[in-house]
Amino acid sequence: MQTQVQNESVENAIEKAKLYGMLKYLPDGQLTHAPFSLSPYSISVADLLEMTELTTYFSELMIRVSQDWAFLDQYLGPISKTDPFLKMLLDLREQEVTQSKQLLVQRNDFFLIKDDFSNGGQGSSSTGAVPSVSALRQVELNTVSASFPFLITQLVRLHQNLFEQNILEQIIPNNPLGPVVDAFAKAVQDYGSTDAVMLMVSQPAESNRFDQLGLEQLLWEKYKIMTVRKTLTEIYENGSLREGHLILAGKKVALTYYRAGYTPDDFRTSEALKGRQLIEASSTIQVPDLPMQLAGMKKIQQVLTHQEMLSAFASEEISKRFLNTFAAMHTLDEIIETPDGALSASEWASRNPEKYVLKPQREGGGNNYFGKDIPIKMADMQPEEKDAYVLMEKIEAETHPAILVVNGNAETLTSVSEIGRYGICFADNGGVESNEDVGYLVRTKAENVDEGGVCAGFACLNSLTKA
Ligand code: ADP
Numbered sequence: 001m002q003t004q005v006q007n008e009s010v011e012n013a014i015e016k017a018k019l020y021g022m023l024k025y026l027p028d029g030q031l032t033h034a035p036f037s038l039s040p041y042s043i044s045v046a047d048l049l050e051m052t053e054l055t056t057y058f059s060e061l062m063i064r065v066s067q068d069w070a071f072l073d074q075y076l077g078p079i080s081k082t083d084p085f086l087k088m089l090l091d092l093r094e095q096e097v098t099q100s101k102q103l104l105v106q107r108n109d110f111f112l113i114k115d116d117f118s119n120g121g122q123g124s125s126s127t128g129a130v131p132s133v134s135a136l137r138q139v140e141l142n143t144v145s146a147s148f149p150f151l152i153t154q155l156v157r158l159h160q161n162l163f164e165q166n167i168l169e170q171i172i173p174n175n176p177l178g179p180v181v182d183a184f185a186k187a188v189q190d191y192g193s194t195d196a197v198m199l200m201v202s203q204p205a206e207s208n209r210f211d212q213l214g215l216e217q218l219l220w221e222k223y224k225i226m227t228v229r230k231t232l233t234e235i236y237e238n239g240s241l242r243e244g245h246l247i248l249a250g251k252k253v254a255l256t257y258y259r260a261g262y263t264p265d266d267f268r269t270s271e272a273l274k275g276r277q278l279i280e281a282s283s284t285i286q287v288p289d290l291p292m293q294l295a296g297m298k299k300i301q302q303v304l305t306h307q308e309m310l311s312a313f314a315s316e317e318i319s320k321r322f323l324n325t326f327a328a329m330h331t332l333d334e335i336i337e338t339p340d341g342a343l344s345a346s347e348w349a350s351r352n353p354e355k356y357v358l359k360p361q362r363e364g365g366g367n368n369y370f371g372k373d374i375p376i377k378m379a380d381m382q383p384e385e386k387d388a389y390v391l392m393e394k395i396e397a398e399t400h401p402a403i404l405v406v407n408g409n410a411e412t413l414t415s416v417s418e419i420g421r422y423g424i425c426f427a428d429n430g431g432v433e434s435n436e437d438v439g440y441l442v443r444t445k446a447e448n449v450d451e452g453g454v455c456a457g458f459a460c461l462n463s464l465t466k467a
């Protein structure tokens with residue numbers, strides 16, 4: 001329980017959060033504040049530096065992988081036999097009109113592991129200038145719908161304000177929203193049409209609407225670029241093609257930004273697929289384009305944990321740094337060395353489910369299997385379905401006490417924090433033109449909670465402080 005003084009601070013923080021537009025919709029349509037923490041997460045300068053430096057290399061990796069359709073097809077094609085959603089995505093290639101300009105807005109998520117580095121990442125045997133052990137463990141890299149650039153920028157304002165009132169410690173500055181909006185404006189200008197708009201592809205009922213509104217607002221205030229917000233179905237119903245351009249609301253769409261389209265739920269109607277096909281058939285710049293979306297699949301992440309695969313896309317030195325941050329990932333039938341001898345990964349994970357996370361080719365939270373659900377799910381699978389899943393070593397993140405404020409209530413809980421770095425990369429025909437790290441996201445949640453969604457109410461927005 002909070003003391004009286006702390007209670008007042010919590011009330012004060014909740015009001016400020018609302019003032020700054022840190023809002024989300026509850027399932028009944030009411031507005032509440034987005035969950036946030038009042039305990040900034042402390043990180044060492046070395047870990048922060050390594051994470052930040054890796055952003056541009058990871059962006060470049062995703063650009064390179066996206067340019068290699070044969071590679072994507074080799075590993076995703078077999079899964080599409082049992083996964084209709086993936087098949088639908090792969091089939092979109094037929095509609096795709098070449099737009100050589102690529103804009104990647106990605107977020108690369110990590111945990112910091114407990115202080116024992118003895119079972120350090122995949123590259124822990126490496127020697128040389130690069131540290132051979134690291135506390136960083138990558139959870140996943142999001143190439144589609146890397147959300148929270150607005151809400152986290154507002155949270156930093158809130159934390160900065162509380163620091164100035166001597167309630168919180170000094171936090172590490174962070175403003176991913178500005179660079180994301182600048183990148184969108186540049187893409188609209190690069191498209192070469194004056195008076196063109198950005199299309200925000202959204203889900204029909206979006207609880208995280210304010211994160212999108214904040215972005216739209218800054219794009220208008222700073223650049224006078226209008227955003228047209230539509231679901232995939234509405235795009236089919238209201239959109240058309242004119243000389244290769246996508247036209248909506250009478251305007252050319254220079255840029256299409258996906259905050260939907262990464263889950264089968266977004267394609268419940270056949271019109272939704274036609275909406276996506278219409279986008280593909282136009283020359284609009286897509287954030288992300290289809291190959292970039294596919295490059296972010298968990299199957300591709302798993303394949304790239306193998307050094308020989310990774311080395312096709314990254315130098316030896318950079319590969320080592322990547323490998324240092326990778327948790328072990330396996331196909332279900334992969335034979336691995338275990339304390340019980342050589343076993344299939346699925347057999348080992350069934351015996352030790354608390355050590356793994358079972359992941360299908362999905363984004364957006366709520367799709368993974370944890371703990372005792374893993375053997376149940378695997379026993380339930382047809383043999384041919386197994387290709388569609390990967391097993392990932394469960395990352396044992398460092399824990400810390402944190403005040404978590406969810407829907408008006410504050411609680412102090414033993415927590416873990418997932419740190420994402422935002423990266424923005426422009427490329428043309430695979431050639432990188434600009435590439436930068438633009439800030440961070442921290443999501444803090446109780447240690448016993450598996451999933452990580454902020455709008456689902458599992459995790460709280462947070463900021464970083466120097467250890
Ligand atoms: P999604 O695409 O649904 O966001 P993620 O791979 O990011 O899928 O998993 C969702 C959440 O599950 C993460 O935010 C994290 O909290 C938790 N999680 C995922 N993988 C691991 C892992 N290997 N170890 C521990 N927690 C994990």
Ligand code: MG
Nearest residue numbers: 109140364365
């Ligand atoms: Mg995730």
